[in-house]
Amino acid sequence: MAKTIREINDKIKNNKAVVFTAEEIIPFIKQKGYKKAAEEVDVVTTGTFSPMCSSGAFLNVGHPSPRMRMQKAWLNGVAAYGGFAACDIYIGATQIPDEDPANKIYPGSFEYGGGHIIEDLIAGKDVFLRATSYGTDCYPRKELETYIDLKDLNQAYLVNPRNAYQNYNVAVNLSSGVIYTYLGVLQPNMGNVNFSCAGQLSPLLNDPYYKTIGIGTRIFLGGGIGYVIWEGTQHNPTAVRSENGVPSEGAGTLSVIGDMKKMSTRYIKGVSMLGYGASLAVGIGMPIPIVDEEMIEFVSVRDEDIYAPVVDYSSAYPKRESKIVAKVNYRDLRSGTVKILGENVQAASISSYPVAREIAETLKTWIQNGTFTLTEKVASIPGVESGQTFKPLEIRPERG
Amino acid sequence: MKSVISKNIMLHYPKEHTEKPIISNLIKRYDLTVNISRARIGQDEEGIMVIEVSGKKQNLDAGLNYLKEIGVTFKPVSMVVLMVDEKCTHCSACTVICPSDALTIEDRNTMMVSFIQDKCIACGLCIPACPYHAMEMHE
Incomplete structure (x- = not known):
């Protein structure tokens, strides 16, 4: 028996919606079976909290007097992009201060960057803006130095081009020296294995073919409300999938937007990855409407059903070689020890499962309280049928 | 008789020292007792070692001086x-x-x-x- 989003929303508004998190639904489906569970359940909530480097914020700081069109701008010494109309800047999560020694003293600590500025703004802190320009008749100011804070900005919203990766590489280091990566510190000779995915709680792993999540989907973003605005960069619906339809490598991504003024530093945090750089950890939760039995089958996915490729980050990854060391599942990864090439390797997560769970729980509460209703997607993001792939850059010094 | 004193210290090994018999030298040359409580040292990598080192004061001072001279830094484990x-x-x-x-x-x-x-x-x-x-x- 199929349900419409409208019918589910009517139930939400009357506080009658039956909502489970993507974890809680697993034993429920086991007990009830697909058919009965699909009839009884209206929404399943998902969550993820992890460094998501392709994130950033548009800020409109208002017009100073005299006016200025900022050509170059820095927030607490971190370069923001000002190539827009006057007073709009974009601060990217991985940008570091101009004077940061980066990896000159290896491994660099990357104490502060664009992600930390976004966190500081959400925390209500003053951030120092310095800007320069060439000056025009209509925008004569050439220099600006001022403190700004979130409440005084006209607009401040995250626009994250690539978030919520459907699945992700699992990193090991097969070399004989320690390496520092965006998946954390990797000890030599496969001393540890690091991963970054919420597994059974992860949004796109519960809607593997993007049937309900699409452009216009209302989501939990950073503690506030956000929306899916497009497929994410590197979106790859034709990635390798297991028999259950779940991708066993990177696959889908989403581009999202949301108002920073409604966000919380509990779910938006600056990140410092030793020897790698600065980033932003983003908390995302998405509701999966149980419109039919197929959707309940999708949300029944468990950690043990989701496989990810183990990749050597000392050689194969930096050289862009496609070879993988093994495939492992998230139940084994989350157990803390996983067998790779016959060896037991200690596993650690870069994403936070407890916070992912908290986000799914929070979204569930919002829906149960009637404060968060579901949206019908306006358009789909490319699926398997699109044939869309994730192309590499082939360097060509000559014009084609 | 001079009494034996002991110190808990954390050694920081620069990578060029990880293969030298530093602990052995502390014991043989300076007549010190060394109890290694934790260590993390690999070939050609920086390493750390937490030790309890004990002996007569003059020997202890000389042993710690030896560490300083060869470039192994250390700090008391009071942090x-x-x-x-x-x-x-x-x-x-x-x-x-x-x-x-x-x-x-x-x-x-x-x-x-x-x-x-x-x-x-x-x-x-x-x-x-x-x-x-x-x-x-x-x-």
Whole structure:
């Protein structure tokens, strides 16, 4: 028996919606079976909290007097992009201060960057803006130095081009020296294995073919409300999938937007990855409407059903070689020890499962309280049928 | 008779020293007793070692001087590492860095990272490895 989003929303508004998190639904489906569970359940909530480097914020700081069109701008010494109309800047999560020694003293600590500025703004802190320009008749100011804070900005919203990766590489280091990566510190000779995915709680792993999540989907973003605005960069619906339809490598991504003024530093945090750089950890939760039995089958996915490729980050990854060391599942990864090439390797997560769970729980509460209703997607993001792939850059010094 | 005194210190080995018999020299040349409580040393890598070193005061001073001369830095283990609860996101990145299992997930259902102070050797490796600056070193 199929349900419409409208019918589910009517139930939400009357506080009658039956909502489970993507974890809680697993034993429920086991007990009830697909058919009965699909009839009884209206929404399943998902969550993820992890460094998501392709994130950033548009800020409109208002017009100073005299006016200025900022050509170059820095927030607490971190370069923001000002190539827009006057007073709009974009601060990217991985940008570091101009004077940061980066990896000159290896491994660099990357104490502060664009992600930390976004966190500081959400925390209500003053951030120092310095800007320069060439000056025009209509925008004569050439220099600006001022403190700004979130409440005084006209607009401040995250626009994250690539978030919520459907699945992700699992990193090991097969070399004989320690390496520092965006998946954390990797000890030599496969001393540890690091991963970054919420597994059974992860949004796109519960809607593997993007049937309900699409452009216009209302989501939990950073503690506030956000929306899916497009497929994410590197979106790859034709990635390798297991028999259950779940991708066993990177696959889908989403581009999202949301108002920073409604966000919380509990779910938006600056990140410092030793020897790698600065980033932003983003908390995302998405509701999966149980419109039919197929959707309940999708949300029944468990950690043990989701496989990810183990990749050597000392050689194969930096050289862009496609070879993988093994495939492992998230139940084994989350157990803390996983067998790779016959060896037991200690596993650690870069994403936070407890916070992912908290986000799914929070979204569930919002829906149960009637404060968060579901949206019908306006358009789909490319699926398997699109044939869309994730192309590499082939360097060509000559014009084609 | 001069009494025996002991010190708990953490040695920091530059990578060029990891294959030298430094502990052996402390024992043989300076008549010191060395009790290694924790160590993390690999070939051609920087390493750390926490030792209790004891002996007569003049021998102890001479032994520590030897360490300084060859470029092995050390500090007393009076520092304490603390976890700032509100900053920890329980990601678990630190659990594979901590050499003494002081940072660990005890309950695989909650997946919460625990910091067991008694197991901490104050080596400080977790401090730069935490992406959220949740680990701090204090006097």
